[in-house]
Amino acid sequence: MKALFISAHDFRSLRRASVHFIAGEMAARCTTRFFSVGLSLLSQYRGDTRTGLASDANRLVTHQGVQCYLWKMLWHPFHIRRPGLRRMEAAMFRAYRTMVPAIPQQWLRDSNIVFIESGLAVIFIEDIKRLNPNARIIYLASDELDVIDCAATIKSEFKRNFDKIDTVRLPSQYMAESMPHSRTSILVPHGVDRSIAAKAYPNPYGPRRSCVAVGSMLFDASFFRIAAAAFPDLDFHVIGAGRAAADLKGHNIIIHPEMAYAATLPYVQHAAFGVAAYRHDNSPRYLIDTSLKLRQFGLFSIPAVCPYFALGTASGRFGYTPGDAASIASAVSAALSNRAPIIDTSQSWSEVVDRLLSPADFPDTKLWVAPAEDCIA
Structure with a gap:
């Protein structure tokens, strides 16, 4: 099995998010690649946390068993807040998709399973299915697209290609309402090491x-x-x-x-x-x-x-x-x-990945949606 992660994070970053732990666990099981998108001179000016890795951009680097490719350009598509310029925004994102370098392009073609993290990576769902129809796509909903202020193009692409996703992993039941539907969604909370x-x-x-x-x-x-x-x-x-x-x-x-x-x-x-x-x-x-x-x-x-x-x-x-x-x-x-004992009951990251790969084997992945009166304002 070959696994590919597409994310606006980089696996080598100092800051750790859930996608890092999942990728690290996958690397213990199979060939794992990590394609980091959205780095540019523009994003660096805005304080991109991957700036310290820029010298290693646009080349293959293996880190802790994961093959990493940080894609950097002079520019990257961004959120245009004027509704009248939506066509221009969409055109930028389309152009960006056509420029994927050769190494990650090959990864898109030969990976058995592709993890897409919420955010910019969403725009590649259509390309994955076009280049690699048999690839299984798992969407890692780290955040709702509205919460992280994604561009209108990203949100529209997500809705348009949502049914191309095989499994939608939600770490909280409260995220279900932001999905177009819940037929392919599973509930898998974050893990711990x-x-x-x-x-x-x-x-x-x-x-x-x-x-x-x-x-x-x-x-x-x-x-x-x-x-x-x-x-x-x-x-x-x-x-x-x-x-x-x-x-x-x-x-x-x-x-x-x-x-x-x-x-x-x-x-x-x-x-x-x-x-x-x-x-x-x-x-x-x-x-x-x-x-x-x-x-x-x-x-x-x-x-x-x-x-x-x-x-x-x-x-x-x-x-x-x-x-x-x-x-x-x-x-x-x-x-x-406080003197009361504090006990964490989280699953391990290994148990999280087990559920992502074979959700049907774990009844606890079944999604439930809280009634409105149980939701926190």
């Missing part, structure tokens, strides 16, 4: 009690301004938030650049609690299920502080209202005083 929490890491903190936040997704800097002022004896470590944390200052706010996933683990293991400071700007309710950072805090059995809309029913989470100083102070205090 339990081996990472079984290791003992050196404590990266000094003598002061510390908490940690990792990543930049929907990052709400106001949480740290409020919480750091309310708890001067607690250090707040912010890792890899980039520009979103650029204006944060304070004697107990420590800003770290983006670092390799493995390098963040000591900070998580030794934290008094973890922070998932998501903005409230129409944040999707599926964050309850899909937040990898919240899942990782549970894996390491440390409390987590997060907005109420991401709270869910997992143990060890303490909610607050974004921007509300009293509720933030209450959540932090509760996390610091």
Whole structure:
């Protein structure tokens, strides 16, 4: 079997998303390739997290058993927000599809199974079926296309080619309503790597009690301004938030650049609690299920502080209202005083991939859609 991943991530990136863990598991089972799309001078100017890999673009590089190809051009198609220019936008995306380099073009032709991650990769669904009619396509719905502000062309291509997808993997039941239909959808929550929490890491903190936040997704800097002022004896470590944390200052706010996933683990293991400071700007309710950072805090059995809309029913989470100083102070205090055991019940990534490859063998992949009254606003 030969597997191909198409994504706007790169398998070698410091930042880890669910697609990295799935690809790594597939590499243990078969020949696995990773085609990274959407890198250009334009995306680099906008802060593309793959910029550090640009020197290795447009050539084959094998990393941890995965054959990687990062496609970089001077330009890439983008979201034109003026409805009157939709034809121009569509033309850009069509032109981009015709320029796929020879190596990933061959991968499209000879892969048995192709994983398409939500986002720009969607535009290649039609090409996969044209070049390789027998390939099985699995759509990895990491995010809803509206939430990540995809171009109208991407969204229209997704709807037009949706029935060419063999399996639609949803990590949360709350994502089902954003799909054209649910006949090919399966529910497979994110996994965890339990081996990472079984290791003992050196404590990266000094003598002061510390908490940690990792990543930049929907990052709400106001949480740290409020919480750091309310708890001067607690250090707040912010890792890899980039520009979103650029204006944060304070004697107990420590800003770290983006670092390799493995390098963040000591900070998580030794934290008094973890922070998932998501903005409230129409944040999707599926964050309850899909937040990898919240899942990782549970894996390491440390409390987590997060907005109420991401709270869910997992143990060890303490909610607050974004921007509300009293509720933030209450959540932090509760996390610091928590003594109840925190147990993560997530599947391993190996179990996740088992379900992606053979969903009919696992009754728990059957999708259910929550009634409207059970949905979180």
